[in-house]
Amino acid sequence: MDRTNPIGFFDSGIGGLTVVKAVSQLLPNENIVYFGDTARVPYGSKSNDTVVEYSLQAANFLLRKNIKLLVVACNTASSVALKDLKRFLTIPVIGMIEPGSKLALRESKNSKIGIIGTNATINNKAYSNEIRKLNPKIKVYEKACPLFVPIAEEGWIDHKATELIAKEYLTELKTKKIDSLVLGCTHYPILKDVIQKVVGKSVKLVDSGTPAARLVEEYLNGRGLRNISNQIGKKEFYVSDIPSKFRDMAERFLGKKITHLHKVELDELVNE
Ligand code: DGL
Numbered sequence: 510m511d512r513t514n515p516i517g518f519f520d521s522g523i524g525g526l527t528v529v530k531a532v533s534q535l536l537p538n539e540n541i542v543y544f545g546d547t548a549r550v551p552y553g554s555k556s557n558d559t560v561v562e563y564s565l566q567a568a569n570f571l572l573r574k575n576i577k578l579l580v581v582a583c584n585t586a587s588s589v590a591l592k593d594l595k596r597f598l599t600i601p602v603i604g605m606i607e608p609g610s611k612l613a614l615r616e617s618k619n620s621k622i623g624i625i626g627t628n629a630t631i632n633n634k635a636y637s638n639e640i641r642k643l644n645p646k647i648k649v650y651e652k653a654c655p656l657f658v659p660i661a662e663e664g665w666i667d668h669k670a671t672e673l674i675a676k677e678y679l680t681e682l683k684t685k686k687i688d689s690l691v692l693g694c695t696h697y698p699i700l701k702d703v704i705q706k707v708v709g710k711s712v713k714l715v716d717s718g719t720p721a722a723r724l725v726e727e728y729l730n731g732r733g734l735r736n737i738s739n740q741i742g743k744k745e746f747y748v749s750d751i752p753s754k755f756r757d758m759a760e761r762f763l764g765k766k767i768t769h770l771h772k773v774e775l776d777e778l779v780n781e
Contacts, residue, residue: 517576524696525582553627609717626693
């Protein structure tokens with residue numbers, strides 16, 4: 510394995526870019542390959558079997574790009590498919606649940622933590638199990654917010670409808686006196702201004718992106734795989750549908766022009 514090989518990321522759509530942003534801020538010299546499964550988004554309302562199948566297809570696609578490490582930049586896939594990905598892949602695999610849970614425990618002072626995520630992440634109790642494993646005394650309150658994913662994909666960052674929906678989802682959580690809220694879906698940091706406005710400033714929003722980036726750094730250092738080039742890393746993006754829509758949102762979110770964006774045919778994912 511060569512140090513200059515890229516780090517692979519996948520998500521159902523643009524959500525994983527929140528993790529790419531955190532990793533490229535911390536490790537700007539790393540080359541990155543991203544796959545967003547925009548033809549099959551959302552993952553969060555699909556069955557576990559389907560999410561495992563799509564995740565293995567995404568991982569295999571990225572392995573053909575010679576990635577040195579896989580970041581499952583999707584909480585749904587991390588909740589449901591991480592074990593299978595770790596079993597089938599020979600490279601290191603990093604998911605979102607562990608770093609997000611550890612950060613939530615560090616942030617919470619009153620031991621009351623809220624978790625929001627997709628139906629799959631919440632129904633599988635990914636965060637609540639992980640947090641309780643780390644500290645059984647913590648009180649965890651969960652809520653699935655599935656509409657946040659299409660809203661983020663649509664770019665409705667500052668829209669009245671987004672605030673209304675956020676109020677509908679989050680009002681009950683607020684009554685539980687949580688002091689921190691895990692954004693347990695990588696799409697949600699895109700909507701963090703609205704979410705913060707609705708839950709109020711006293712609630713700390715916890716995003717897995719930064720702790721996941723630190724874990725990536727640790728893994729690369731530990732295995733002698735850190736790219737020591739002094740050039741800014743190259744970023745390549747692949748999506749399974751409508752690249753132009755992805756480009757607009759991604760450029761807005763990353764604050765950078767995307768030069769290498771390609772469409773992948775579903776056949777290429779399914780038949781390899
Ligand atoms: N961004 C993903 C997550 O973190 C997937 C959302 C979805 O496709 O439903 O869960």
